[in-house]
Amino acid sequence: MSEIAPTFISELYPEELSELLGLKPFQGRQLFQWIHRKKVFDVDEMTSLSKELRARLKDGYSINRLEPFRSSYSEKTETRKSLMKLADGETVETVCIPAEKRHTFCVSSQVGCAVKCTFCATGESGYARNLSAGEIVEQVLHFMSDETGVMDDDRKPNIVYMGMGEPFHNYDAVIRSIRLLMHEEGMQLGARRITVSTAGDVKGIERFTDEDWQVRLSVSLHAANDTLRDELVPMNRKYNLERLMGSIHNYIEKTGRQMTFEWTLLQDVNDSIEIADELVDLIGDMKAHVNLIPCNPVSGLGYKPPTPSVSRAFRNHLERRGVLSTLRLERGQDIDAACGQLRRRTLTT
Numbered sequence: 001m002s003e004i005a006p007t008f009i010s011e012l013y014p015e016e017l018s019e020l021l022g023l024k025p026f027q028g029r030q031l032f033q034w035i036h037r038k039k040v041f042d043v044d045e046m047t048s049l050s051k052e053l054r055a056r057l058k059d060g061y062s063i064n065r066l067e068p069f070r071s072s073y074s075e076k077t078e079t080r081k082s083l084m085k086l087a088d089g090e091t092v093e094t095v096c097i098p099a100e101k102r103h104t105f106c107v108s109s110q111v112g113c114a115v116k117c118t119f120c121a122t123g124e125s126g127y128a129r130n131l132s133a134g135e136i137v138e139q140v141l142h143f144m145s146d147e148t149g150v151m152d153d154d155r156k157p158n159i160v161y162m163g164m165g166e167p168f169h170n171y172d173a174v175i176r177s178i179r180l181l182m183h184e185e186g187m188q189l190g191a192r193r194i195t196v197s198t199a200g201d202v203k204g205i206e207r208f209t210d211e212d213w214q215v216r217l218s219v220s221l222h223a224a225n226d227t228l229r230d231e232l233v234p235m236n237r238k239y240n241l242e243r244l245m246g247s248i249h250n251y252i253e254k255t256g257r258q259m260t261f262e263w264t265l266l267q268d269v270n271d272s273i274e275i276a277d278e279l280v281d282l283i284g285d286m287k288a289h290v291n292l293i294p295c296n297p298v299s300g301l302g303y304k305p306p307t308p309s310v311s312r313a314f315r316n317h318l319e320r321r322g323v324l325s326t327l328r329l330e331r332g333q334d335i336d337a338a339c340g341q342l343r344r345r346t347l348t349t
């Protein structure tokens with residue numbers, strides 16, 4: 001029935017809760033709603049459940065496992081970052097980037113990452129393990145709950161899978177977590193408000209193309225020729241640009257959706273006008289948008305962001321040649337918001 005073997009209550013669908021606990025369908029839905037709609041984790045507060053069921057839940061099961069353990073907040077940008085402790089003592093990061101209309105939550109899909117992009121703090125710290133679907137959803141529930149105080153009304157957040165980890169190396173749990181976030185008995189988040197970002201895992205892109213939904217896909221490109229991309233994103237040695245672009249063309253053709261590319265701007269590495277031209281040659285013929293992110297320097301990795309004028313020149317050149325792009329603010333740099341950095345600092349101090 002399910003693609004993984006879930007053991008924790010927060011990652012089960014209502015019908016699976018009923019099956020696990022021997023409940024009637026409506027009771028499974030009630031329990032699911034307490035967690036995913038009302039964001040209640042304390043069994044004693046689940047007043048519509050029978051005393052007997054509450055006692056059984058308390059004795060034998062764990063509802064949630066994430067414990068916010070350290071957090072940082074930037075006055076300037078209002079960006080909030082939480083380091084979450086998992087049941088086995090590992091830690092992951094989740095970031096909330098607020099906005100007038102809609103907040104964006106940036107969630108992690110793995111503890112560490114095996115891809116090892118050369119500018120990324122998460123890659124540098126190595127790979128420890130996959131997160132379960134429940135551990136991913138609980139990051140969202142954390143920021144949605146009253147305690148964090150970031151959601152003061154009923155507006156729904158955007159979710160981006162751009163925290164720690166390569167989502168397509170943990171495909172099944174990521175897909176399950178998205179279905180839980182969208183569930184009609186739960187948070188009911190809209191598919192178009194959810195974006196999965198991959199460093200270019202072609203197998204994952206192919207599977208994602210066949211999913212029957214409107215969830216968005218973003219590919220972290222950073223280089224438009226194989227020599228440079230082999231160096232920056234080592235996964236390129238497995239799936240080179242020709243294969244990657246083939247899978248993206250297929251994705252666009254089959255789904256009709258717009259593609260987003262992430263491009264971390266690294267000073268004197270991928271920020272020149274010649275390289276902007278290479279990028280246009282690679283993607284200019286497709287329905288695409290490029291997010292330009294000036295690099296957040298990670299100590300010891302040796303990369304710097306370009307000066308603002310160089311970043312703007314890169315952006316303007318793309319625009320002149322007809323490629324849509326956004327130059328992202330360097331938000332949260334003062335709180336180590338670049339992926340993996342708060343955890344890295346915590347582990348090394």
Ligand code: SAH
Binds near residue numbers: 294
């Ligand atoms: N593994 C996935 C998703 C998580 S990384 C991926 O690579 O797409 C999310 C984004 O953060 C990626 O686009 C990545 O390139 C970017 N990133 C990583 N380290 C960065 C840094 N030091 N400065 C700026 N962006 C960075």
Ligand code: SF4
Binds near residue numbers: 113120121123163165
């Ligand atoms: Fe992994 Fe993404 Fe970091 Fe690359 S940028 S090491 S894929 S988390």
